[in-house]
Amino acid sequence: MKKVSIIGGGIIGLCSAYYLAKEGFEVTIFDQSAMDDGCSYGNAGMIVPSHIIPLAQPGMIAQGMKWMFNSQSPFYVKPRLDADLIKWGLQFYKHANAKHVEKAMPALRDLSLLSKELYQDFAKNNNSFFYEEKGLLMLYKTEKVGHEMFLEGREAEKMGLKVDYLSAEAVAKLEKGTKTDVQGGVHYTGDAHLYPQKFMQFIKQELEQLKVEIHPATMVQDFVFDKNKITKIVTSKGTFATDEVVLAAGSWSPLLAKKTGISISILPGKGYSFTLKDKSHKPSIPSILCEGKVAVTPMNNDIRFGGTMEITHTGDTKINKNRLQGIVNSINEFYPEMKIGMPEEQETWFGFRPCTPSGMPIISRAEKVVNLTFATGHAMMGLSLAPATGKVITEIISGKTTSVDTKMFQL
Numbered sequence: 001m002k003k004v005s006i007i008g009g010g011i012i013g014l015c016s017a018y019y020l021a022k023e024g025f026e027v028t029i030f031d032q033s034a035m036d037d038g039c040s041y042g043n044a045g046m047i048v049p050s051h052i053i054p055l056a057q058p059g060m061i062a063q064g065m066k067w068m069f070n071s072q073s074p075f076y077v078k079p080r081l082d083a084d085l086i087k088w089g090l091q092f093y094k095h096a097n098a099k100h101v102e103k104a105m106p107a108l109r110d111l112s113l114l115s116k117e118l119y120q121d122f123a124k125n126n127n128s129f130f131y132e133e134k135g136l137l138m139l140y141k142t143e144k145v146g147h148e149m150f151l152e153g154r155e156a157e158k159m160g161l162k163v164d165y166l167s168a169e170a171v172a173k174l175e176k177g178t179k180t181d182v183q184g185g186v187h188y189t190g191d192a193h194l195y196p197q198k199f200m201q202f203i204k205q206e207l208e209q210l211k212v213e214i215h216p217a218t219m220v221q222d223f224v225f226d227k228n229k230i231t232k233i234v235t236s237k238g239t240f241a242t243d244e245v246v247l248a249a250g251s252w253s254p255l256l257a258k259k260t261g262i263s264i265s266i267l268p269g270k271g272y273s274f275t276l277k278d279k280s281h282k283p284s285i286p287s288i289l290c291e292g293k294v295a296v297t298p299m300n301n302d303i304r305f306g307g308t309m310e311i312t313h314t315g316d317t318k319i320n321k322n323r324l325q326g327i328v329n330s331i332n333e334f335y336p337e338m339k340i341g342m343p344e345e346q347e348t349w350f351g352f353r354p355c356t357p358s359g360m361p362i363i364s365r366a367e368k369v370v371n372l373t374f375a376t377g378h379a380m381m382g383l384s385l386a387p388a389t390g391k392v393i394t395e396i397i398s399g400k401t402t403s404v405d406t407k408m409f410q411l
Helices: 011-022 060-068 083-095 098-125 143-158 168-174 196-209 250-258 321-334 379-398
Strands: 003-007 026-030 075-077 136-140 163-167 184-188 213-215 220-226 229-235 238-241 244-247 267-276 287-289 294-299 302-311 349-355 362-365 372-376
Touching: 003 011, 011 026, 011 196, 011 244, 011 372, 011 379, 083 267, 098 379, 136 143, 136 168, 143 163, 143 184, 163 168, 168 184, 244 250, 244 379, 250 349, 250 372, 267 321, 267 379, 287 321, 294 321, 302 321, 302 349, 349 379, 362 379, 372 379
Parallel strands: 003 026, 003 244, 026 213, 075 302, 136 287, 244 372
Antiparallel strands: 136 184, 163 184, 220 229, 229 238, 267 302, 267 349, 287 294, 294 302, 362 372
């Protein structure tokens, strides 16, 4: 039985482990954290086939320039003189064009729809993680943003997705949980959502039954090679022999890739979220408040608000109050009856989303190292794309034809 070592115990690593173990591989996961708090835990829990336009898109540069100097804005690049940041920025600039978006959209759609199908399979057997299909509402307050949302909706329709365009009255009819102050909304009826923490508990239990070995609080320090093949993984808890390696370490992937002599460009996009428990008065449909780019997700009896994308580095562990204030302001502007205050620091979660300059995840074999496969760079789409990524990684390692075309996900 072939041994596969997965570096990274976030949702991408866990889903990869699930499908690999199902295929008959002997799977071990290594993660530097205690595996109880990472991007996969505090995210907005959305499964979004509607998100087919990558972060690197036309207009993002100009918009980013405007936002960059406003610390409360949705997208913020921490200005610093740093070679990685400059390299990433130049690559991002190169990808932010219509041609890239055109190629990216079908690839993201197919991966997304596969993921949704796989989530449906999980939920059929045991929906302990509150998987629901209520769609996603893109709510807007201004004509300008409304027009942008309309154009995005049209693109999604061309891709075969179902989209409803709603007036303020139609939004109020649909969103009965609380009052909305909006000009209108675009409803992607095929999107879904779940409770991330509960899904992580569920998938870990599944892995236990599949006899997957998990090593939390274990730092991967180095690799032992035989020619262009990794034979052993050196960790803080000992050395482990392996036949295959999957690198799914999110924002920490470049650091580990460097140890194999491969350079990948990923920067962490810091995002924040907070969850209000047992709220009976709350929005009932997952939404994105477009002007502030704030995600709103009802999760059983709770409600989670998340947002901001701050391109930074993994050492940046301070909670930026200004960024949080931007999220709170947006919520109160869109939902006048919610009256949300600033969350306490201990109630505020943050995580690093691994952002590639192309806005596309990396799901591919390494060229230089024959038994290394990358599953990283999913930005804010990690939860949405995790099952599909895990399945495709398993197909790549098994030498099977992949369920979706992976041309756009190459390194």
